[in-house]
Amino acid sequence: MTRLKVRPLLSSFLLCFLLHTSVVVLAQRPNIIFIFSDDHAYQGIGAYGNKLVKTPNIDRIAREGALLTNNLVTNSICGPSRATLLTGKYSHLNGYKRNDRTRFDTGQTLLSETLRKGEYQTAWVGKMHLNSLPAGFDYWKVLPDQGHYYNPQFIGQPNDTTAYTGYVSDLITQFSTEWLEKRDQSKPFFLIVGHKATHREWMPDLQDLGAYDNVDFPLPKTFWDDYKGRVAAGQQDMTIDKTMRMKLDLKMGIDYDKDFGYRRLNAEQRKVFKAYYDKVEKDLAAKNLSGKALIEWKYQRYLRDYFSVANSLDRNIGKLLDYLDKSGLAKNTVVIYASDQGFYLGEHGWFDKRFIYEQSLKTPFVIRYPGAIKPGTRVEELITNIDWAPTVLNIAGVKVPADMQGKSFLPLLKPGTTAAVPWRKEAYYHYYEFPEPHHVYPHFGVRTSRYKLAYFYGGADSWELYDLEKDPDEVANLYGTKGTEALTADLKQKLKGLMQSYKDEEALKILATAKK
Structure with a gap:
């Protein structure tokens, strides 16, 4: 009789032990945060050599982990890059080639769903820009389409759209940390933090207005490029000279009651915003510029706004890093920062992206993985964004689906292994x-x-x-x-x-x- 009583007790003990052990194992797998900005140029980041701008928190991730010097995109445009992150496939196979009204096919193999099947809790907060709601995510709170810098709307679950007061970068960080607070702590998590910054029309947070007004940015060597011998380059429509708009891009003569984006400012925001740009406009009128002098003024104004917007992006990355430190999550959380593609900061006289030329082909990518990546690591190999999803899955210990075209570059990040890892020679x-x-x-x-x-x-x-x-x-x-x-x-x-x-x-x- 005694033996019969012991067996159920022993079985219950073993079951509890195994359940506890599985929860511990899950909890020990690294959490992964993928911070994904929009149009943030690698050459506009301190860690990539820019000494005129301030990006201390992105620089911190690079300093405490690894920086990729040749991280290339396969199609330099916003939506397609996001589709590649989610699928690990080229645009011609994932079906998302252009920024048009195409609905992203969420029925294909996705990074998010693969991680969820691997016992990860998944979330996307912020900009997604794929004409479809997130799939494979346990939680989402995303911007409709491009979203707005001020007082933006967010689509939450199941499909409700709510307007919020505030600056978009701050709100994205707020919603991200709120989700981290209430997540299922028995599982590791994968969180995409999708920032709108630094997308056109470059509307800085009020506290960042004028942050770079005392900086004179040197003209890139190719600013006055004549495009000789390059047919496509000579026929583009993306120059600071002719394409950049004095009104909507550079905020000269804004109608705050009617103009896109700017009409969203509330009375308090408008007062501060308008006062700043009215002063800039008055100064421009006094200069009475024309010809090359006016083009160079546009260049300076563009970069001052662009980098002021980047200030809010970097500050909010810092807020997230601080949260990880204070919550104790930092020691077991991989933090990645990347942009959806590169961007022109006056090179060839341009803004925007698209071309295979270096400034739009290359995009920033820094990654911190405590205990696994040696601080200060630099990776020179040709990495492409089809490799991002396989690498995240490799870090998570989840098998990479056969239809993903990329390859995990995690082995390249480990000390002393680079020379022994076979890697692509062409992209x-x-x-x-x-x-x-x-x-x-x-x-x-x-x-x-x-x-x-x-x-x-x-x-x-x-x-x-x-x-x-x-x-x-x-x-x-x-x-x-x-x-x-x-x-x-x-x-x-x-x-x-x-x-x-x-x-x-x-x-x-x-x-x-x-x-x-």
Whole structure:
């Protein structure tokens, strides 16, 4: 009789022990926060060498972890980059090629759902911009479409839209930390914090107005680029000179009752905002500028607003890092900061992105993983954004789905392993959106550690070849010049091989008929 009584007690004990052990194991798996900004240029960050701007909190993540120097996107535009983060696939396979009204296909394999099946609690807060509600997330609170800087609306669960008073970066951090407070603490979590900053029209928080007014930003060497030998570059519509709007972009002569975004300011916000820009406008009128002097004024005004918006982004990253420190989560939480793509800060006379040229092809990526990544690590290999999802899954200990095209670069982040890790020598790029809004011709190309070959189609129908070692500014198109024949043939072969490997059938057809 005694033995019969012991067995149920023993079974109950073992069951409780196993349940407790599984909860402990789950809790010990790292939490992951992916902070994802919009249009934040790597060359506008202190950790990437900019000495005129202040990004102490992004710099802190890089200092305490790793910085990727060649983190490339596969299609330099907002929505498609987000789709690639979620799928680990190129635009031609995940179905999201352009920033149009396409609804992102949430029925395909997703990073979020894969993590959730792997016992992670998942959330997305802030900007998503995919024309569909989040899928695979236990919680979300996202901006409709592009969202607004001031007094924005957020879509919560199940599908309710609510307006909030305040500045968007602050609200995104508030909602993120509120979710962290109430999450299921028996599970590790994956949180995407999607910031609107630093997207056009660059409306700074009130406390950041004028933050860079005492800084004179040097003109990039290519600011007065004549685009010689580059057909597509010469026909774009994204210059600070002609495309940037004095009113809606640079806030000169705003109608605060009617103009997009600005009419959302409440009376208190409007008073401070208007007073600042009225003063700027008065100063401009007194200068009576024209020609190149006016273009250079626009450049300075653009960067002062852009970096003032970046101030709020970085400050809120700091608030999140402080929360992790105070809550005790920091020691077991991986923190990633990245932008959806690069951005032009006057290079070639431009703002915006899209081109395969370096400033829009490369995007910032810094990652802190306490106990696993040595502080101050730098990764020089060619990483692309199809690798982001597999890397997150690898960190989480969750199997990477077979249909993801990227590869985890976690081994590259571990001390002493880089030389032993086989990694890609070439990266593939394909951009589609044309003609609106900036008349950048569709193109594809290959980037190696030293060279870049691109083909523009859809009307531009031209090749471009660059030696990034000798011509880092990409102004001397070498295609067709004597002595480059063997290099060009090799790069074309590599380009075709990448198209085949990544199953870009549309590009293969275009390549077959491309001009020689």
